[in-house]
Amino acid sequence: MQSLSLNRSLREYRRLASDWTLLLGLVVVVVFLAVAIVWPLLKILGVGFSADALALYRKYFSSPVYLRIMWNTVELGLVVGAVGTLLGFLFAYVQVRLDVPLKKFMNLMALLPIISPPFAVATAAIVLFGRGGLITYQLFGIRNNLYGFRGLVLVLSLSLFTVAYLNLKGMMEALDPALDEAATNLGANKWAVFRTVTLPMLIPGIAGSFLLLFVEAIADLANPLVLGGDFTVLASRVYIAISGEYDTLAGAVLSLILLVPSLTVYLVQRYWVSRKSFISVTGKPSGRHQSIRNPLVRWGLFAVVMLISLLILMLYGTVVVGAFTKLFGINFDFTLANFEFVIMGLGSQAMGDTSAMSAISTPIAGLLGMVIAWLVVRKSFAGRAVLDFVAMLGIAVPGTVLGIGYLLAFNAPLKIGNNVLLPALAGGTALAGGWIAIILAYVVRSVPAGLRAGVASLQQIDPAIEEASISLGADSSVTFRKITLPLIRPAFFTGLVYSFARAMTSLSAVIFLATPEAKIMTAQILNEVDAGRFGNAFAYCVILIGLVLAVIGLLYVVVGTSNGVERDLGRAR
Amino acid sequence: MSEQTETGALRLENVTKIFGQGSSQVRAVDDVSLTIQSGEFVTLLGPSGCGKTTTLRLIAGFEFPTSGRLLLDEKDIANVPPNLRPMAMVFQSYALFPHLNVFENVAYGLRLRKMPEAEIKEAVNIVLHMMNLVGLERRNPNQLSGGQQQRVALARAMVMKPKLLLFDEPLSNLDAKLRTQMRMEIRRLQQRMGITSVYVTHDQMEAMSLSDRVVVMNRGKIEQVGTPEEIYQRPATMFVADFIGRANFVETDVLALDGRLAIVDVYGQKVQLACSPEIRVGQKAYAMIRPEAINLSSRTSNYMAEVKTAVYLGNSVEYEVEIEQNLLKVVDYDPTPGMMFREGSFVSMTFDPERSYLLPK
Ligand SMILES: Nc1ncnc2c1ncn2[C@@H]1O[C@H](COP(=O)(O)OP(=O)(O)OP(=O)(O)O)[C@@H](O)[C@H]1O
Numbered sequence: 010m011q012s013l014s015l016n017r018s019l020r021e022y023r024r025l026a027s028d029w030t031l032l033l034g035l036v037v038v039v040v041f042l043a044v045a046i047v048w049p050l051l052k053i054l055g056v057g058f059s060a061d062a063l064a065l066y067r068k069y070f071s072s073p074v075y076l077r078i079m080w081n082t083v084e085l086g087l088v089v090g091a092v093g094t095l096l097g098f099l100f101a102y103v104q105v106r107l108d109v110p111l112k113k114f115m116n117l118m119a120l121l122p123i124i125s126p127p128f129a130v131a132t133a134a135i136v137l138f139g140r141g142g143l144i145t146y147q148l149f150g151i152r153n154n155l156y157g158f159r160g161l162v163l164v165l166s167l168s169l170f171t172v173a174y175l176n177l178k179g180m181m182e183a184l185d186p187a188l189d190e191a192a193t194n195l196g197a198n199k200w201a202v203f204r205t206v207t208l209p210m211l212i213p214g215i216a217g218s219f220l221l222l223f224v225e226a227i228a229d230l231a232n233p234l235v236l237g238g239d240f241t242v243l244a245s246r247v248y249i250a251i252s253g254e255y256d257t258l259a260g261a262v263l264s265l266i267l268l269v270p271s272l273t274v275y276l277v278q279r280y281w282v283s284r285k286s287f288i289s290v291t292g293k294p295s296g297r298h299q300s301i302r303n304p305l306v307r308w309g310l311f312a313v314v315m316l317i318s319l320l321i322l323m324l325y326g327t328v329v330v331g332a333f334t335k336l337f338g339i340n341f342d343f344t345l346a347n348f349e350f351v352i353m354g355l356g357s358q359a360m361g362d363t364s365a366m367s368a369i370s371t372p373i374a375g376l377l378g379m380v381i382a383w384l385v386v387r388k389s390f391a392g393r394a395v396l397d398f399v400a401m402l403g404i405a406v407p408g409t410v411l412g413i414g415y416l417l418a419f420n421a422p423l424k425i426g427n428n429v430l431l432p433a434l435a436g437g438t439a440l441a442g443g444w445i446a447i448i449l450a451y452v453v454r455s456v457p458a459g460l461r462a463g464v465a466s467l468q469q470i471d472p473a474i475e476e477a478s479i480s481l482g483a484d485s486s487v488t489f490r491k492i493t494l495p496l497i498r499p500a501f502f503t504g505l506v507y508s509f510a511r512a513m514t515s516l517s518a519v520i521f522l523a524t525p526e527a528k529i530m531t532a533q534i535l536n537e538v539d540a541g542r543f544g545n546a547f548a549y550c551v552i553l554i555g556l557v558l559a560v561i562g563l564l565y566v567v568v569g570t571s572n573g574v575e576r577d578l579g580r581a582r
Numbered sequence: 583m584s585e586q587t588e589t590g591a592l593r594l595e596n597v598t599k600i601f602g603q604g605s606s607q608v609r610a611v612d613d614v615s616l617t618i619q620s621g622e623f624v625t626l627l628g629p630s631g632c633g634k635t636t637t638l639r640l641i642a643g644f645e646f647p648t649s650g651r652l653l654l655d656e657k658d659i660a661n662v663p664p665n666l667r668p669m670a671m672v673f674q675s676y677a678l679f680p681h682l683n684v685f686e687n688v689a690y691g692l693r694l695r696k697m698p699e700a701e702i703k704e705a706v707n708i709v710l711h712m713m714n715l716v717g718l719e720r721r722n723p724n725q726l727s728g729g730q731q732q733r734v735a736l737a738r739a740m741v742m743k744p745k746l747l748l749f750d751e752p753l754s755n756l757d758a759k760l761r762t763q764m765r766m767e768i769r770r771l772q773q774r775m776g777i778t779s780v781y782v783t784h785d786q787m788e789a790m791s792l793s794d795r796v797v798v799m800n801r802g803k804i805e806q807v808g809t810p811e812e813i814y815q816r817p818a819t820m821f822v823a824d825f826i827g828r829a830n831f832v833e834t835d836v837l838a839l840d841g842r843l844a845i846v847d848v849y850g851q852k853v854q855l856a857c858s859p860e861i862r863v864g865q866k867a868y869a870m871i872r873p874e875a876i877n878l879s880s881r882t883s884n885y886m887a888e889v890k891t892a893v894y895l896g897n898s899v900e901y902e903v904e905i906e907q908n909l910l911k912v913v914d915y916d917p918t919p920g921m922m923f924r925e926g927s928f929v930s931m932t933f934d935p936e937r938s939y940l941l942p943k
Pocket residue numbers: 601602608609610628629630631632633634635636637784
């Protein structure tokens with residue numbers, strides 16, 4: 010039995026190997042994943058299960074302070090998961106089922122967080138709603154303490170709900186209107202249809218969104234750093250351990266503690282909840298839904314979603330206005346000093362470095378995503394599920410955890426005996442000033458988006474089209490380049506856009522990897538926020554958003570078509 | 583049950599449905615008037631886009647007529663929302679609820695009626711039994727074959743004991759054999775339960791075999807309402823004659839008229855044909871001759887024709903013959919083995935006036 014299946018997989022590999030370009034692709038992918046994901050994670054596991062570490066676990070799990078931190082993390086994940094999913098649901102419902110004005114605007118506001126740098130919303134929230142906030146204090150005279158749990162829930166929900174929105178919107182559009190009609194025909198009124206058909210059909214989507222938001226919320230580092238106050242979560246504790254206490258062991262142990270819920274919840278989401286789905290999101294809306302006519306429901310929902318949209322607009326508006334003012338909330342005089350600081354002054358290197366590293370990582374991540382998608386969907390070989398899973402780890406593993414893994418794996422050269430197998434890629438003495446590790450981290454974090462979009466897109470393309478190309482004499486690589494890639498171009502485009510935006514705005518995975526030769530914009534923003542120089546932080550954010558938008562525009566011209574980008578983005582998460 | 587057979591009479595009065603505005607207007611249903619008796623099985627038949635589905639959805643209440651009235655048992659139902667209309671619809675896509683199993687799908691409507699659990703169980707089990715679905719109660723819709731899904735959809739409608747059953751091409755997703763089988767099952771059930779039924783299809787075989795009366799529609803209007811025999815043998819218009827089965831049309835002069843019988847000239851021969859009431863003496867008209875009403879033989883006769891094509895189909899042979907520059911379709915349903923006429927040969931032709939009909943031009 011065993012030898013038989015072994016035989017079969019051997020035959021599969023031999024068949025793969027007979028097409029050398031295919032083999033090359035597979036080898037590149039496997040080597041990349043091994044170096045950029047598996048190796049760093051193994052390093053953390055190695056440190057995290059060393060004899061010294063075991064004592065730390067005992068300490069953490071018996072210390073009220075650390076138990077508190079763990080509970081804080083879970084609590085934050087649960088509440089942000091719930092609030093974010095609710096926001097996503099409301100926005101999606103209004104978009105798909107209501108006939109109301111300004112839907113385009115609300116859609117735009119829901120998508121804005123994709124390109125938003127970390128700190129933008131948090132900082133804007135501080136100057137608007139904090140202790141001396143423009144609205145809370147100067148308008149209403151309330152000394153509001155935004156720092157802590159409430160502030161984090163507010164800012165994280167508003168920054169992360171896009172995932173839930175895109176997810177649920179895709180599902181609602183794919184719901185067959187005939188089901189609603191069948192229920193109506195059997196005697197259900199509008200509320201009963203919603204309760205007994207629409208909602209149950211969306212439950213897997215709701216659960217999936219909740220779990221994804223949970224994972225993202227507990228992995229987030231930027232917001233707890235600036236808004237956490239006394240409310241410490243695991244991610245920020247890891248950061249303090251590494252950056253403040255220089256205690257790599259504690260960092261690794263805490264990362265592993267953070268990794269457990271992240272990975273578990275992610276796995277539940279991906280391999281269990283998403284299987285339960287009744288709806289296959291094909292990318293094409295399945296028909297006209299009757300829009301809701303009850304004025305109370307219609308305008309009530311409209312008002313809620315509109316208010317939230319305006320809140321988002323106000324937060325980003327504050328970022329823009331704040332970038333051009335001397336001291337937001339106190340001195341509104343127009344100034345360009347903030348931009349001068351970023352563009353001509355200290356910030357310019359970070360801007361250049363980050364853009365360059367993101368630009369390098371983007372095509373690599375985009376192509377890798379498509380190649381892995383193609384291998385996973387189209388080729389049969391033992392271990393393709395593993396390939397897919399490992400590639401997705403880039404998003405399932407919290408950025409801080411990955412960052413520590415990189416520190417451990419790449420700070421020193423990898424040697425066997427006296428031969429250097431791999432020189433140091435991160436840290437002060439690293440090859441190419443530490444650029445390589447950061448680019449690798451960017452790629453790893455970005456591949457999953459393109460991969461999911463590519464898989465979804467490929468599953469809808471008849472394999473016979475590629476077979477036709479092969480039978481006409483093209484080999485695998487020609488077929489991939491001439492047939493597959495053009496057909497999945499929207500997914501490829503999605504992957505590229507997402508990769509660039511993700512790289513430019515990522516913080517947690519790379520903050521430990523920054524060197525004097527490889528400066529990271531988001532880390533610089535953190536410095537400015539920490540020092541209370543909000544104007545500079547806002548200017549950074551505005552430039553970052555501007556750069557991302559400009560590159561998306563450029564990609565649009567070069568790669569073309571934005572068809573279904575948002576939907577693909579929704580799937581990509 | 584017995585009281586239900588008395589109700590369910592439906593009347594459409596000058597119903598019109600216009601979609602869109604301005605230049606992009608579509609008259610999907612155009613001044614349709616129709617009376618359906620209680621317990622009757624009526625089919626809406628017509629080519630794609632003729633407004634069948636729209637008519638059905640107007641009846642179900644999913645669309646609202648632009649003008650005209652809908653009466654159920656002589657009561658205007660304009661203001662009755664679709665969920666309160668005593669009708670059950672069987673959808674083309676079945677529209678089974680994917681998150682509910684077979685039993686729960688069928689029980690859905692009864693639960694909304696707040697029927698006691700025991701009664702629901704009993705009612706559902708009876709229908710499942712009737713529809714041959716026993717043993718599949720716990721399956722999910724995606725674990726059923728197309729035919730089984732179809733039967734669940736039917737069961738879900740039947741269990742409501744509606745006054746009116748509405749079908750929108752319920753068999754179009756099934757293969758040919760299953761389609762015939764389900765067709766007979768639907769007819770048998772409908773007759774047993776005596777529920778008034780409106781059935782939409784573009785398949786004339788389905789319409790003919792199922793219905794008490796067929797409504798032929800074209801471009802939103804009704805062309806003819808009649809029993810399957812009537813619409814086949816005495817079509818009201820050339821559209822109907824052509825759409826129901828196949829037909830040859832031969833242009834003729836009406837020489838004389840005797841009630842519903844006319845004397846006409848067909849290729850130089852005087853023949854007596856049943857005719858439409860609109861036929862007048864001295865006018866041009868069309869003799870509709872069904873392909874199976876034409877007989878070919880090697881003997882000589884009044885009509886000689888040349889065989890242009892001959893296609894052997896096993897149980898029949900189809901010819902195209904040319905006579906006076908006209909091509910006529912001919913079907914021989916009982917071909918003598920080895921006696922097929924060759925292409926290019928000349929044959930004599932006769933046709934059965936009893937099975938032909940005269941239509942106005
Ligand atoms: N919601 C709508 N908006 C605009 N036009 C519509 C709408 N629904 C139907 N129509 C138009 O009305 C006409 C009749 O459509 P209907 O669906 O009733 O046709 P049908 O007879 O059921 O055709 P088929 O056999 O293809 O199902 C068509 O021209 C169609 O394009």
